Amino acid sequence: MKHQSDLRTLAGLFGETAGRRLLLGACLSAGTVLAGMALLGLSGWFITATALAGLAGAAAVAFDVFTPSAGIRLLALGRTAGRYGERVVTHDGTLAVLAALRERLFRGWATPQAARDLLHRPARLLFRLTSDIDAMESVYLRVVVPLLGALAATLLASAVLAALDWHWALGLMAWLLACGAGIAWAVARRAGPAALRRGLLLERLRTQLIDLVAGQADLVMTGRLSAQADRVRRAEARLAEADDSLNRLETLAGGAYKMAGHLTVGAVLLLVGVLAERGTLSAPGAALLLLMALSALEPWSALRRGALEAARTRLAARRLVPRLREAAPESSAQPVSVPAGPRGDAGADVNPRPDHTSTPALCLEDVSARHPGREHLALQGVTLCIGRGERVAVIGPSGAGKSSLLAVAAGELPVQAGQVKACRSTWLTQRTQLFQDSVRDNLRLAAPGASDTQLWAALEASGLAHDIRPLPAGLDTVLGEGGVGLSGGQSRRLALARLLLHPADVWLLDEPTEGLDHATAADVLARLRRRANGRTVLIATHLRREAELADRLIVMTEGQMTADLRRGTPDFDAALDALRHHG
Numbered sequence: 001m002k003h004q005s006d007l008r009t010l011a012g013l014f015g016e017t018a019g020r021r022l023l024l025g026a027c028l029s030a031g032t033v034l035a036g037m038a039l040l041g042l043s044g045w046f047i048t049a050t051a052l053a054g055l056a057g058a059a060a061v062a063f064d065v066f067t068p069s070a071g072i073r074l075l076a077l078g079r080t081a082g083r084y085g086e087r088v089v090t091h092d093g094t095l096a097v098l099a100a101l102r103e104r105l106f107r108g109w110a111t112p113q114a115a116r117d118l119l120h121r122p123a124r125l126l127f128r129l130t131s132d133i134d135a136m137e138s139v140y141l142r143v144v145v146p147l148l149g150a151l152a153a154t155l156l157a158s159a160v161l162a163a164l165d166w167h168w169a170l171g172l173m174a175w176l177l178a179c180g181a182g183i184a185w186a187v188a189r190r191a192g193p194a195a196l197r198r199g200l201l202l203e204r205l206r207t208q209l210i211d212l213v214a215g216q217a218d219l220v221m222t223g224r225l226s227a228q229a230d231r232v233r234r235a236e237a238r239l240a241e242a243d244d245s246l247n248r249l250e251t252l253a254g255g256a257y258k259m260a261g262h263l264t265v266g267a268v269l270l271l272v273g274v275l276a277e278r279g280t281l282s283a284p285g286a287a288l289l290l291l292m293a294l295s296a297l298e299p300w301s302a303l304r305r306g307a308l309e310a311a312r313t314r315l316a317a318r319r320l321v322p323r324l325r326e327a328a329p330e331s332s333a334q335p336v337s338v339p340a341g342p343r344g345d346a347g348a349d350v351n352p353r354p355d356h357t358s359t360p361a362l363c364l365e366d367v368s369a370r371h372p373g374r375e376h377l378a379l380q381g382v383t384l385c386i387g388r389g390e391r392v393a394v395i396g397p398s399g400a401g402k403s404s405l406l407a408v409a410a411g412e413l414p415v416q417a418g419q420v421k422a423c424r425s426t427w428l429t430q431r432t433q434l435f436q437d438s439v440r441d442n443l444r445l446a447a448p449g450a451s452d453t454q455l456w457a458a459l460e461a462s463g464l465a466h467d468i469r470p471l472p473a474g475l476d477t478v479l480g481e482g483g484v485g486l487s488g489g490q491s492r493r494l495a496l497a498r499l500l501l502h503p504a505d506v507w508l509l510d511e512p513t514e515g516l517d518h519a520t521a522a523d524v525l526a527r528l529r530r531r532a533n534g535r536t537v538l539i540a541t542h543l544r545r546e547a548e549l550a551d552r553l554i555v556m557t558e559g560q561m562t563a564d565l566r567r568g569t570p571d572f573d574a575a576l577d578a579l580r581h582h583g
Helices: 002-055 057-062 066-109 114-120 122-135 137-162 166-214 216-222 225-278 283-296 303-308 310-325 402-410 439-443 452-462 488-501 518-531 570-577
Strands: 362-369 379-386 391-395 415-422 425-428 506-510 536-540 552-557 560-566
Touching: 002 066, 002 137, 002 283, 002 310, 066 122, 066 137, 066 310, 122 137, 122 166, 122 310, 137 166, 137 283, 137 303, 137 310, 166 216, 166 225, 166 283, 166 303, 166 310, 216 225, 225 283, 225 303, 303 310, 362 402, 379 402, 379 415, 379 560, 391 402, 402 415, 402 425, 402 506, 402 536, 402 552, 425 488, 439 452, 439 488, 452 488, 452 518, 488 518, 552 570, 560 570
Parallel strands: 391 536, 391 552, 425 506, 506 536
Antiparallel strands: 362 379, 362 415, 552 560
16 A cells, blocks of 8 residues: 555656646557557558459459558658657656656755765665666656557557457457556566565665775775675676566566467457458458557557566655655744755755844754754753854863754754744854865855856955966866865865855854864954954854854853853953863
């Protein structure tokens, strides 16, 4: 029942995205099958009738060759045009559906903690986004479309025979349905274990290949490179065995359909003999009926590929549909603007608050939060209100809850209790997320519509422009995976430029200069101070140089807020002096 529910959900998603195109494509496919059968039958009838008319001289003069020949040409053109239109429409509709499913799935991952899941299981989630989504095309292209064509062919062959004897027509229909659907069902049943095994082995092979490529340096250092390569070879061999099993089944299925077709033709040939002996069927009619019967089972054989992949498609649907069903999470305890993008170096506003200077930029009311898989609360009963334009530093020992507080403010960590209200924010995390793409596109993650002038201005403000301008490709310079090609300081400046590009009201900075040398850190902080005018800044830090940006210190201890200190007070100065001076 669950499989049926999953398939119904997929059918609804297909219909929502490209329902009309998919219906048109299925109709074109069925029409093409009917045109092909009619062309074969009419051609046989015409050739036979013409030959017989030629044997009788007087009949040849009266025989009409124009109408049947015109019908043959029309059917030939219709079949060609129909096949072309069917391929264009069905594939266009299918590709549109798959693209929409990928977007919907990716948006479903853009939820709190999604980035951490992506980092923990990149190969598996990549498999969901690619192979599992691609498997969905079998539902339409290899099941629905061939099935409609096969049913149309069965109806046409039965209708032609019904003109002579409806009892035999019902028998032919039952035989075609039993053979066509029965063979497909048997193939799907026999292929199930091999198809599932192939899908799981393919996922495992991808995982091992990603581990081999991404961890090549570590494998060499530990002497495990050969062992990992052997694992990949073994997985590939097992995958080849599963492929061979499926190929053998496909060959057997093709042979079964051929045998059923020959039996059908033999039975119809006997029927033709009986009807001809009775004088109820002419020779041209017999040729028409035989050729129609000959082509009636051919559309059913197109189902064998879908039958082979049925188990794989069900597995993909079972893994994808729950994610696709999920709406964007809305916690009643957390009506906050959530930054989009990979862990939010520069996020996108989802639910911006109106710009009223009387309202706070960020307000947490008795908030408690827990990281997934952890028993202890990361935050316990935190109440904090930050006004617009305030600069606040969150300090405390490692594990005190500083980063967790920023994650809650960014909407990345869902709350267990309490409420969070925030203006739109952008989060500069400890780890700079850069992609194997151009400098321009890495910057445009924060502002997709930014012009080159705006991009250069952001680079100037971050102090990176003098490094990028001398490069031959400039903004089109392609970075390696993770920003390879830039130093640690340059990567941090690129993240800072992305931060400056984003039109956020609140900056969430998680140890922005950690790991930078003193000169680079001082320059980055000076640029942040100059560009932060009018913005609310919440910075998590254990360094004095970063905390000096703030006019207010929030002290965290074991997930609880233990002090709220204002600049100009002795406690503020004491807390500032207690922080480390260098990274």
